[in-house]
Amino acid sequence: MTDTARAFVPGHVTAFFSAHPHADPERAGSRGGGLALSEGVTVRVEPGDGVELDAQPIDVASVETVLDALGAEARVVCQTDLPLGSGFGASGAMALGTALAVNDAFDCGRSENELVTLAHRAEVKAGTGLGDVVAQARGGVPLRLDPGAPAHGRMDGVPARTRVEYLTLGGLSTEAVLSGDTAQLSAAGERALERVRETPTLTEFMAAAREFAERAGLLTEDVRDVIADVEAAGGAASMAMLGETVFALGTGLTDAGYDAAVCRLYPPGASLVSVDPETHR
């Protein structure tokens, strides 16, 4: 027991999904696919109270739910370079990072699946995400074959490594989209997942993502223009679900003349970060 601990949780852009509400938040969730990113959220916990993001106090419902579930009185200090509210799963990352770090710092004795489940439930209850947490726990190019927490949701992945670029034009409210009619979106999401399960390559993944973005009816004019520019320059791009963000593989956005943020696919999932270089504790 060290009473402080740190965790890193990768950002996650969902490329396509279908929504699967359920009365039990552990079984609610989404099916779909996304990219886990080397940019993410670092969460440090220590005795105290209050939640901070990049040195500003912040209220995050899912983080509070996790703290309550673990019975922890902790100060939660989060840092990220990701844009917020733009489809990178920042709230899921904060919830999962809090679960991992609190469990370690305060000896809560939960397993990895239990911690992922806590964070997934908290996200679903807060209405801020349906599939980011389980995707962030796995890393890489996670495919969510079933909705829900680890006990219910089987996963697979597209084996890949690549540079990823992104450009954020604005925000979209996950809550607003998910509380609307999701039938058309979900049908498109099921179709996209089927495509990628059939041919689990990054090329097919991007084609399925692009088709989904078109069919789901969520493309804004600005996002559509940027994607078209990337494609005109020979690249592959699509829209982060849900944010006004375009992501592209390799140098897709740069080649199209945009000043994009650069990161890479992050195969490891979320995990504790060593604090002590000697003992790696």
Added chain:
Amino acid sequence: MTDTARAFVPGHVTAFFSAHPHADPERAGSRGGGLALSEGVTVRVEPGDGVELDAQPIDVASVETVLDALGAEARVVCQTDLPLGSGFGASGAMALGTALAVNDAFDCGRSENELVTLAHRAEVKAGTGLGDVVAQARGGVPLRLDPGAPAHGRMDGVPARTRVEYLTLGGLSTEAVLSGDTAQLSAAGERALERVRETPTLTEFMAAAREFAERAGLLTEDVRDVIADVEAAGGAASMAMLGETVFALGTGLTDAGYDAAVCRLYPPGASLVSVDPETHR
């Protein structure tokens, strides 16, 4: 398609297990727990033929099976700092690394689960391992709740970070042990897994590992002496299954006066390694 690719697969020491043979190698396997290590096997593939380990030609049945299954004519170049035949899952790592790298280099279009399944089947058929491959695919402190490949074997993990030390005294043949009577060993393994599922902490994990090593009847005199020395110095150690290897957390072996190899727990699972620093492909 680049026609060459690299993968890194962590070493894995099994701490306790029960054997679950099955006519279908996809359902055969073991339940149990272990540690994935930052020392592992790097596998590079390119067009050609032949398998090398540390610049020496070598025959590895599981690697040949994987190459056949993917229809690949590849040269497989493996490098490792791990001792061989000593309980670190080197053959599983070579099989899994070959599957990941060949799939990438030759555009085989398999999913992560499919590749893990191929490597698991190959290991089981070769008789060289029952649970290393799925554990190496997950990373961290993998708990194998069910035997078998991803479609059958649920997994969990103990969330942890720690330095790990090991000392290898000699080799044990996995094949010889697994082909003998495993009833006593498996009963002890089931009990150990139950303990750790109840209390998924590193402390309980080491206690369960220690109890298993005693009950399974596989401790050699030399291994028993080294473990006793670590415990006398206040540390926790146990035996790698199956090898004449002692592993300890933190500075356990060093504190007991041994010149141990040092690595750390490796939370990420096996994955492709970027070859190009610019594109991260």
